[in-house]
Amino acid sequence: MIKKTELQHLLTEALATGADFAEIFIEDTKSSSIRVTSGEVTSIDLGNVFGAGVRLISGLDEVYGFTNDVTYPSILGVVNNLRASFNGELTKVVKLGVKKPFTYNIKRPMNQVHTSEKSKRLQDLSKQIKNYDPRIVQAITQLLETQQKVLVANSEGIYQDDIRTYTRIILMAVAQENGQMQQAYEGPGRYMGFEIFDVIDTVALANEVAQSAITLLTAEDMVPQIMPVVLHNAFGGVIFHEACGHPLEATAVAKGLSPFVGKLGEKVGSDIVTAYDDGDVPGAWGRLSYDDEGMPTQKNLLIENGVLKGYLIDYRNARKMKMATTGSGRRQSYKYSPTSRMNSTYIAPGNDKFEDIIKDTKYGLFAKKLGGGTVVPATGEFNFAVQEGYMIEDGKLTRPVRGAMLIGHGKDVLFKIDKVGDNLEFGQGMCGSLSGSIPVDVGQPTIRVSSMTVGGSGGKK
């Protein structure tokens, strides 16, 4: 490993041609995937991401380089290559500070649980799904484990390490009947080790996934229409993540590519909407002790009672925007320069009961589970697939529907939220953006959007 004094030298060398900020990020990540198909352990893969990234900034200009050869001469080579972009003189003395402690409360890290114990869990769950109903033709379960060790050192004295532990369980069911195939999926994840099995009722979840695939077999195709939509809690929050979370990232705001530019203190949603991005929710999939720029993570208020209160800001964009960083600098690996990203983003709970929201809806769509979605930042247009949906008729959940697609505009949807439930839950996903793919939580209680365009292939004449 590179010594602290060596890092100090490298950072000083990096500033020699006039850059006013230098940073070195070193990473050693182990990840493992165990996959069980129809009760058999079919693959076990192990990955090791190892390397160093170097970043130099002068004013607002940035250069970045990376290598998997983590030795002093190799990193010096990257430094020399990068600093050639600037022509000035050394103006700063680099003095690295002292590492601060980070939270590490992992009970069962990946290398301390035997593979046979992990496999057994997955095999049992796979059988659980398979035996749920004769129409289930395939049951796949998977355990994804990651341990990411990082060290950040920069010319402002930050010298910080962190160990991040992520564990995720994937459950998938495929049902078949009359030549028709449907699939359902769940993928809970946590910032913890194998103890994830103690906090999630995986057996109940396996049954739910199996039932979901069966339900889809008899679901009717969604008939396209404009209607009220009740978005269920947990993964329903993906709508806020895509339509509002991304436009609140400094990457969008600093370039003026967001509908929220210059709107701090202004009304951007209905009175009942309050939202946060929190980098320090204990045990949450989107959590970190320190971000990838070595800053402690924190709870950031984004929207309060419909009024815009804050953005998510990384080091470089903080310079551009002349605002403080929010502990939101993240990256997939040393292969990416960090930028502003989300952690656990959610709409805060309101006062409505789930049953009352349904009861209050004369006609609409209940989107129980959402699939993925996309938003075009410049236009604010978004789309979300409904993985499992039900019609609401006269205040009651009736027929299951499939193939529904929700589309709309980010800036409209926040104003159209007219019910916010009290049942906040998180859902887990991987978020892909400029600095790669990172674990994030989306979250919300059950909410109702008074009107949305819903697409689908039903009602064809």
Add this chain to the structure above:
Amino acid sequence: MYQEWIDLGLSKGITDLQVFSVRNKSLKLSVYQGKLDQHVVSDVESVTVRGIYNNKLSTVRFENFSNLNVSKMLNQLIENAKALTVVEPAIIYAGSKSYPEVKDELFDFGSVPVTEKIDMLKKLEQHILDNEFVTQVQSTMYQELDTKTTLVNSKGLHLERHNTYAYAYAIGVFQKGEDIKTAYDIKLAKKFSEFNAKEMAETTIKQGVSKLGGISIKTGSYPVVFSNEMFADVLDVFTSIFSGEAAYRNLTPLKDKVGKQIAGTHINLIDDPLHPDAYFKNPFDDEGVACQKRYVVKNGVFTGFNHSLKTASIFKEEPTGNGFNGGISTTNFYIEPTLTSFDKLIIDIKDGVYITDLVGLHAGVKVVSGEFSLQASGFKIVNGKIDHPVKMIVVSGNFFEALNHVTGIGSDFKFNLSGIGSPSVYIESLMIGGEA
């Protein structure tokens, strides 16, 4: 170095092993508002080792090549192999009889000064900004890659390939009144001189301006023509249904369809690793099997699955050279074009939709059922001609049904960057969700 690792693995009791190394050197540049915004240089080698222990195959990937780490990784490979319960063929390949020759020129992008590349992006940005409807250029990107792939195994196989290319694009933001649209066009080049900022800007502008002023349309079923790029994107999502792995795992509705009609008789789907128009050509797959041209669907009949060494052995067929990344994927996969021009393709459509943009393909498609529901925009087709732009619509249907209701296929063939090719394709009827 690789041979030493193989020897070390064999000495640990691994019966056969393969080292697959990819070394990527890259430069990435981005210009924003006339200034350099991103400048990233990298040189990274990643190695994947597959090994057979007790007749079970397991894989480790790593980037740390210290003796200590390599030894640890090989030990872990053995531990993981021991934990596998499934009984499946485990094969390290001795090699194909012959390998196709790829006549791709190499170009040293590093020989062009960085300033020239930055200038190209600045010009591209400025040319787009010059258009009256452009409010800004959201981002520009130039990336060059030099990739060296080496495959060495304990059966004596040693293969290498080397590829160089670069690509560039700029995303323009176009506005007319309240209506905002973005557009970009990725240009991939094998030589730096192929980049022409002016031409690239013109393509982007043409695309962006044509999208402006779109309105929604009435919900209903319409004849739908997908542009060549969009049909390629749809096809891209469904390539996995042709995989032998999916057949073996019960994850494709084509499982019992080999030799059966699955599409209209005029449909040919082909996987061709060496297609002259394709951006990337593969002489061998990641398992060392020679790649070859193959009809996956011929005259609407499904001829058979794409195979890796494992699935070929399970189905008692020959490997097809589609073993990539530990799984199975297509190489350059395309729907065969006809001689029908675009104008002629749409001439009989009285009231239809031409789709030039699809959003959210990763979310709006269910591969095993074939169902799709996608946010789209494009143009209305009225009386056989392209009419006004349409936006914020959802196009829905079923891919397998659509393959049986292809009314026409165009001649305007092109490959996308992920190696999927298509001309414009006319589907008899699909559901469009729009206004009430």
